[in-house]
Amino acid sequence: xxxxxxxxxxxxxxxxxxxxRHYDKSYVDxxxxxxDAVLNGVGLTPSELDYIIVSTAFNSLLTHQVGSSYILAQxxxxxxxNVASVEAGEASGAAALDYAASLVKSxxxxxxxxxxxxxxxxxxxxxxxxxYSKILNYMVEGIKGVTPPDYAAIIMxxxxxxxxxxxxxxxxxxxxxxxxxxxxxxxxxPFKISKDSYVKSLVMSDPITMxxxxxxxxxxxxxxxxxxxxxxxAPKELVELVDVESxxxxxLYLREDLTVFEATAKxxxxxxxxxxxxxxxxxxxxxxxTYNIYGLITLESLGVAERGKAHEVIDEMPYLNxxxxxxxxxxPVGATPLYQLGELYKLMTEGFAGMKYDGEYGIIHSMSGxxxxxWLVLLRRCVR
Amino acid sequence: xxxxxSIFWRDRxxxxxxxxxxxxxxxxxxxxxxxxCPYCGSTNVEVVESKGRGTLVNYTIxxxxxxxxxxxxxxxxGLVKLDEGVKVPAEIVDVPDLSSLKPxxxxxxxxxxxxxDDPHGLIYYGLKFIPSIIxxx
Ligand SMILES: [Zn+2]
Numbered sequence: 001x002x003x004x005x006x007x008x009x010x011x012x013x014x015x016x017x018x019x020x021r022h023y024d025k026s027y028v029d030x031x032x033x034x035x036d037a038v039l040n041g042v043g044l045t046p047s048e049l050d051y052i053i054v055s056t057a058f059n060s061l062l063t064h065q066v067g068s069s070y071i072l073a074q075x076x077x078x079x080x081x082n083v084a085s086v087e088a089g090e091a092s093g094a095a096a097l098d099y100a101a102s103l104v105k106s107x108x109x110x111x112x113x114x115x116x117x118x119x120x121x122x123x124x125x126x127x128x129x130x131x132y133s134k135i136l137n138y139m140v141e142g143i144k145g146v147t148p149p150d151y152a153a154i155i156m157x158x159x160x161x162x163x164x165x166x167x168x169x170x171x172x173x174x175x176x177x178x179x180x181x182x183x184x185x186x187x188x189x190p191f192k193i194s195k196d197s198y199v200k201s202l203v204m205s206d207p208i209t210m211x212x213x214x215x216x217x218x219x220x221x222x223x224x225x226x227x228x229x230x231x232x233x234a235p236k237e238l239v240e241l242v243d244v245e246s247x248x249x250x251x252l253y254l255r256e257d258l259t260v261f262e263a264t265a266k267x268x269x270x271x272x273x274x275x276x277x278x279x280x281x282x283x284x285x286x287x288x289x290t291y292n293i294y295g296l297i298t299l300e301s302l303g304v305a306e307r308g309k310a311h312e313v314i315d316e317m318p319y320l321n322x323x324x325x326x327x328x329x330x331x332p333v334g335a336t337p338l339y340q341l342g343e344l345y346k347l348m349t350e351g352f353a354g355m356k357y358d359g360e361y362g363i364i365h366s367m368s369g370x371x372x373x374x375w376l377v378l379l380r381r382c383v384r
Numbered sequence: 385x386x387x388x389x390s391i392f393w394r395d396r397x398x399x400x401x402x403x404x405x406x407x408x409x410x411x412x413x414x415x416x417x418x419x420x421c422p423y424c425g426s427t428n429v430e431v432v433e434s435k436g437r438g439t440l441v442n443y444t445i446x447x448x449x450x451x452x453x454x455x456x457x458x459x460x461x462g463l464v465k466l467d468e469g470v471k472v473p474a475e476i477v478d479v480p481d482l483s484s485l486k487p488x489x490x491x492x493x494x495x496x497x498x499x500x501d502d503p504h505g506l507i508y509y510g511l512k513f514i515p516s517i518i519x520x521x
Contacts, residue, residue: 126449133450139395140416143387143498144510145450146473150461153444161487205446205461253463253471254414254422258442 009104009241011379012224013038014342019188019219019330021121027056027063030220031072031117038113038222046076050109054085055096055116056334061131063119072115082109089135089368090290091246092116093337094375098244100225110227116335117220128216132333135369137251149213151252151370152291153205156212159259159293163308167207171198172311173292174211174327181324183353186339188217188330212292219332221339237349238382239362245270246375259308261294261301261371268302271376277361279304284319284347284362284379286340289326298365319362322353340364341377348381386501392508399510402434402493404470415470436493437516438466443476443485451499464491464513478514490516 015037017030025033031054039046054069065071069083088095093116103109120128133147156170175195181187193211201209225241247266252258272278279285279302287302289295296310299320305313314320323329323343326336344362346352364377397403403417409426417431443462460476462485477496479485491513500507 126452129448130450139391139398141473143392143399143508144473144512145459145475145498146461147446147448147450149448150444150446153446154442154461154463157442157444202447203445204448205444208444250422253473258463 007105007107007227009101009225009227010230011239011241011341011345012226012230013041014221014223014338014345015041016186016221016339016342017219018186019217019332019339022218023121025218027059027065027068027117027119027220028072028075030119030218031115031222032075034220034222035072035076035113035115038224042224044111044224046078047080049078049081049111049113051082051100051103051112052076053096053099053112053114054083055093055114055338056085056118057087057089057092057135058118058120058131058333061134062122062128088373088375090288090333091337091366091368091373091375092334094244094246094364094366094377097223097225097241097337097341097377098246098375101241101244104225104227107227110229112225113222114225114338115220115222116338118332118334119218120216120332121218125216135372140251147205148369149205149208149291152213152293153208155252155258155297155370156207156291156293159297159308162259165308165311167198168195169311170293170296171195171212172314173289173295174198176314177289177292177295177321177325177327180322180353181328184323184329184343186342187324187328188215189324189328208291214290214326214331217330217332219330219335219339221335221342223338223341223345239345239348240380240382242378242380243271243275244375244377246373248373249371251372252370259297261297261367261374263371263374264298264301264365264367265303267374267376271378275378277378279363281313281317282319283359284322284344284357285317285365286321286323286344286363287325287365288336288367289321290331292327294370295321295325295327298367301371302365319347319355319357319359322347322355337364337366337375337377340366344379348379387499387508389506399498400495402436402466402472402511404432404434404466404468405429406432413468413470415472432468434466434468434470434493436466438464438491438513440476440485440487440489440491441465441471442487445482460485462513475512476514477512478518480518484515492516
């Protein structure tokens, strides 16, 4: 055991499926594909796992399946395993990583498999839109027909007028994300877009267009989180899952300032009070950008940029959303934080999208809705 | 969208009236009728009814479909700041000219149809907002 005597949690492997509309694959097919890839990669059999933790937000709404964690265990042919699903809206995957890290750090488990998936293409888009909108408060917002892109639009308009930021400035985010995704083999939209492509893009909630928002797609990703014992024959470069912190914000309509994410800021202060880490421009950072404006506000709320200035710093951030973000990599909701983890893990070890990150820390930011709950996952490189 | 009759009925006060929760502990007001102040968590609250008038904070013209029909699109969704100082999310209707929408526009609450369980089901009603100028005409 290393360090101060507390148990530590490490990432042994992360595997991802290319995000797409996988009409030929069920959620079971997708999940088993990435689980098999993880297990084969590290030489484990399913029966050697202590836990299987599932992250999915919409599986019960979109595939009629509750309890997918034990369904998957049944398909894997394992009985002597603990299983559960974790749900925190769009941040479910971050909560699942928190659960896994806590199990390993407490010593209760040493081999925890986290699998995130979402099957978003089983229904026409209006049904998917309707179910996705349930991330907001159904009783207050949903029942009135208020949807997530409506809020993104209102936030973008408030932000542009408050900070005198132009539409083109906000759109720089989308352009950068598509450029990054063009080098990501798992991305749903691996192509570049021009700096004015929003002009001809379909309007969702004005000014939010399809090019300001994430695409709807299916995906699955799995990670194996292990304790010290398993790391003996691991490669030289290890990534530690140091900590996970989260907070809750007021619903948007009760906020004084619509252009800052206070739960994101609060989570960061919880993390930095425990660990000597601050977010810098040269850090490996993977943030939620369900809409480009949310990416910009997140950077400001994490203290990387001044309020209203994030669009000026994104080109100075070489390790920002290297996979293309939700915008262009895609957002198979329950799996998205696992994709973020996979991108950072590879970036910190073997390299990802033609880059290698040599810094000590990496941070994943995940949230549900406009910062209704926001989560941060702290990763640290350990060289043996 | 199909709603549950009992879910809707149970919360009917909040659909038919604009209720504001005033906190005696921290002094803040919130929306809708709540048992606990969302700002400080205190249960020392009183519920008052808004006069139903306010101004538009901001809005969007939306084409985002959440039901099978496109007949109602586009819709205007806005945040309204009530004269009592509380913001509420709502649909804005009866806007004769979409270009007349702007932050600061005076609006007031009206009872309108939210949705129905087609073709022979229940019709759900609730509050929306209209530009005040419409009512004055
Ligand atoms: Zn209070």
